Amino acid sequence: METRKRKFPVDAKDYKLYEEVGEGVSASVYRALCIPLNEIVAIKVLDLERCNNDLDGIRREVQTMSLIDHPNLMRAYCSFTTGHNLWVVMPYMSGGSCLHIMKSSFPEGFEERVIATMLREVLKALVYLHAHGHIHRDVKAGNILVDFNGSIKLADFGVSACMFDSGDRQRSRNTFVGTPCWMAPEVMQQLHGYDFKADIWSFGITALELAHGHAPFSKHPPMKVLLMTLQNAPPGLDYERDKKFTKSFRDLVATCLVKDPKKRPSSEKLLKHPFFKHAKNADFLQRSILNGLYPLGDRYRMLKAKEADLLVENKELYEDKEQLSQREYIRGISDWNFNVDDLKNQAALIDENDEILDADNHSNARSHDTTDEIVEECFDICDDDVATVDNLQQRIHTSLKASDQETKRDDIRPLGRMQSSQKMNNNASGSVLSNNVLSHKKLVSNDERDHHQPKFRIDRSYSGPVYLQKNNMNTSLSVENVSGAVVQQKGRFKVTEADLSSKVPVVGPTSSVQAASLLPPLQSILQHNTAQREEILRLMEHVETGNSDFSQIAPTPRERELHSQVIQLQQSMGCLVEQLQLQKMINVELEKKLSDLVKKNSIKE
Numbered sequence: 001m002e003t004r005k006r007k008f009p010v011d012a013k014d015y016k017l018y019e020e021v022g023e024g025v026s027a028s029v030y031r032a033l034c035i036p037l038n039e040i041v042a043i044k045v046l047d048l049e050r051c052n053n054d055l056d057g058i059r060r061e062v063q064t065m066s067l068i069d070h071p072n073l074m075r076a077y078c079s080f081t082t083g084h085n086l087w088v089v090m091p092y093m094s095g096g097s098c099l100h101i102m103k104s105s106f107p108e109g110f111e112e113r114v115i116a117t118m119l120r121e122v123l124k125a126l127v128y129l130h131a132h133g134h135i136h137r138d139v140k141a142g143n144i145l146v147d148f149n150g151s152i153k154l155a156d157f158g159v160s161a162c163m164f165d166s167g168d169r170q171r172s173r174n175t176f177v178g179t180p181c182w183m184a185p186e187v188m189q190q191l192h193g194y195d196f197k198a199d200i201w202s203f204g205i206t207a208l209e210l211a212h213g214h215a216p217f218s219k220h221p222p223m224k225v226l227l228m229t230l231q232n233a234p235p236g237l238d239y240e241r242d243k244k245f246t247k248s249f250r251d252l253v254a255t256c257l258v259k260d261p262k263k264r265p266s267s268e269k270l271l272k273h274p275f276f277k278h279a280k281n282a283d284f285l286q287r288s289i290l291n292g293l294y295p296l297g298d299r300y301r302m303l304k305a306k307e308a309d310l311l312v313e314n315k316e317l318y319e320d321k322e323q324l325s326q327r328e329y330i331r332g333i334s335d336w337n338f339n340v341d342d343l344k345n346q347a348a349l350i351d352e353n354d355e356i357l358d359a360d361n362h363s364n365a366r367s368h369d370t371t372d373e374i375v376e377e378c379f380d381i382c383d384d385d386v387a388t389v390d391n392l393q394q395r396i397h398t399s400l401k402a403s404d405q406e407t408k409r410d411d412i413r414p415l416g417r418m419q420s421s422q423k424m425n426n427n428a429s430g431s432v433l434s435n436n437v438l439s440h441k442k443l444v445s446n447d448e449r450d451h452h453q454p455k456f457r458i459d460r461s462y463s464g465p466v467y468l469q470k471n472n473m474n475t476s477l478s479v480e481n482v483s484g485a486v487v488q489q490k491g492r493f494k495v496t497e498a499d500l501s502s503k504v505p506v507v508g509p510t511s512s513v514q515a516a517s518l519l520p521p522l523q524s525i526l527q528h529n530t531a532q533r534e535e536i537l538r539l540m541e542h543v544e545t546g547n548s549d550f551s552q553i554a555p556t557p558r559e560r561e562l563h564s565q566v567i568q569l570q571q572s573m574g575c576l577v578e579q580l581q582l583q584k585m586i587n588v589e590l591e592k593k594l595s596d597l598v599k600k601n602s603i604k605e
C-alpha cells in the first residue's frame with residue numbers, strides 16, 4: 001500500500017531492467033529496479049509494433065490495471081511508451097505464477113489446503129471484478145501470481161471485458177475469447193453472448209488444473225477441446241482417482257462446471273462454499289509452496305532450458321507429433337465452418353478409450369446433445385441470431401485458405417500456453433514458458449538482459465486465449481475475406497467474431513437479410529468445395545493403396561448421378577439442335593414464300 005502512494009516515474013531511464021521472469025503471448029515480463037524509489041518492480045514490456053492492431057486490447061488491459069484497487073488483483077503502478085514498446089510497471093511477484101510453481105515443484109498438483117487457500121484469494125478478486133462489471137475471461141493457473149510472502153494476485157487483463165460497456169466493447173462479449181481448455185461452453189458456442197458466469201467455469205477448470213497439475217483435455221488439440229467441452233459431460237474430480245480430495249472439493253468443482261451458466265453460482269455465492277473452510281493464510285502458502293524455491297528468474301531459465309532440451313532430445317517424436325497435430329489442426333481450422341460431416345468425423349476421432357481412460361475427464365457419460373446439434377449450435381450459419389456477413393465471409397475463407405497457410409507454420413496447436421516443446425508432455429496444461437518463450441525477442445534496453453536470450457528459436461505458437469481479430473498485421477496465419485480485408489490469427493489463437501476495432505455490424509434481424517442473400521452462393525461454393533475434397537481424398541486413398549491406374553477407380557454414386565445427368569443434358573441438347581434446324585428450314589421456306597408474294601404483287605402493280 002505504501003508504494004502505491006509513491007509516484008512511479010514514467011521514463012525508461014529511471015528503471016534498470018534485470019532478468020526476464022515470464023513471457024506471455026503479447027509481452028515479456030522483467031524484474032526491474034525503479035531507481036529513484038529504490039524499489040524492485042516487474043515491468044511488462046509489450047512490443048506495440050507486434051500488436052499494432054490489438055491496441056484496443058492493450059489499452060483496455062492497462063486501463064483496467066490502473067483503475068482496479070483490490071489486494072488480490074494485479075495493479076499497474078504506471079505505464080508509458082518507450083520507442084515502440086509499452087512498459088507497464090507493477091508489483092513484482094517473486095513466487096511467479098502458480099503454473100510456474102507447479103511446473104518446478106508440484107508437477108502432480110497441489111494439496112487441497114493449498115488449493116483452497118489460492119482459490120479463495122482468486123475468488124475474492126473475481127467478486128470484486130464482477131461487482132465492478134468486469135469479466136476476467138482468462139482465469140487460469142498461469143495468471144495467478146504468488147508473492148514472496150504467499151499473497152496471491154490475479155493478473156492479466158489482456159482479454160477482460162466490461163459488462164457495462166456499450167458499443168464495441170459490449171460486443172466483445174459476443175466474441176470467442178479465452179483459452180480453449182479453460183473456456184466455458186457458452187463462450188465457445190457464441191450464441192447468446194456470455195457474462196461473468198464464464199469466469200466461474202474457468203475457475204472450476206483452474207481448480208482441476210491446480211489439483212492435477214494440468215487442465216482437463218490439455219493433451220488434445222483445440223478443436224477436440226472445443227468438441228469435448230461441448231459434447232462431453234463436464235470434467236470433475238473422480239471418486240476413485242481423486243480419493244485424496246474431500247467431498248466438498250468435488251462439490252465445488254461440480255458446482256462451477258455446470259454447462260448451463262444460469263445454474264452456476266455467482267462468485268459471491270461461491271465464496272461461501274464449505275470448501276473454503278479448508279483455506280489457510282498467506283503464511284501457510286509461503287511455507288507450503290515457496291520454501292526452497294530458486295529465485296524466479298533462475299527457475300524460469302531452468303524451465304526454459306529444460307523445455308528446449310526436451311525439444312532437441314525428442315525431435316523425432318516431436319516431428320511425428322507435429323505432423324499429426326498439423327493435420328489435426330488443419331482439419332480443425334478448415335472445418336471451422338460448415339463442413340458438418342467432417343466435424344462429425346473429427347468428433348469421432350475422440351476415441352472412446354481416450355475418454356474412458358482420460359484422467360482428466362472423469363465423467364464420461366455423454367450429455368444428451370448429439371454431435372449434429374452441437375455442430376449446428378456452434379457453426380450453423382443459417383441460425384437467425386448469429387451470422388453476420390463478415391462472419392460468413394471469414395468462415396468461408398478461413399475454410400478455403402487456412403490449410404495452405406497453416407502448413408507453413410512451425411507450431412499449430414493453439415492450446416493454452418502450449419508451445420512446441422510442451423507437446424511432448426501430453427499432460428501439460430501449458431508451458432510455463434509462454435508460446436514465444438523460445439522465440440527470438442527484440443530486447444528493449446539494458447544489455448545485461450542479452451545473456452538471458454534463449455538458445456533455441458522457435459516461432460511463436462498459437463496458444464493462449466482465443467479470439468478472432470481482423471486487420472491484425474502480426475500474424476502467421478492470414479486469411480483473406482471476400483471484401484479483400486485480411487482476417488488474421490496472431491499470438492492468441494483467434495477464430496471467431498470480428499475485432500472490436502473493425503466495426504463489424506452487430507448481428508441482428510436487419511443483417512440477417514443480407515446474410516440470407518449470401519447464403520445460396522456460399523452454400524454452392526461449399527458444396528463444390530466438399531465435392532472436390534471428397535474426390536481428392538478418394539484419389540489419395542487410391543494412390544496410397546498402390547493403384548495408379550485411375551481408370552480402374554469405381555465411380556462413386558455422385559459420379560454416376562452426375563454422369564447420367566450429363567447424358568440427359570447431351571440428349572436434350574441434341575433434341576434442341578434438331579428443333580432449331582427444323583425451325584431454320586421452316587423459316588427459309590417462309591422467307592421464300594414471302595419473297596414470291598412480294599414479287600407477284602410488284603408485277604401486278
Ligand SMILES: Nc1ncnc2c1ncn2[C@@H]1O[C@H](COP(=O)(O)OP(=O)(O)OP(=O)(O)O)[C@@H](O)[C@H]1O
Nearest residue numbers: 022023024025026027029042091092093097156464
Ligand atoms: N508482476 C509479475 N511478477 C512476476 N511475474 C510476473 C508478473 N507479471 C507477469 N509475470 C509472469 O509473466 C508471465 C506473462 O505475463 P502476462 O500473463 O501478463 O503476459 P501476457 O502476454 O498477457 O500473457 P497471456 O499469454 O496469458 O496473455 C506470467 O505468466 C507470469 O509468469
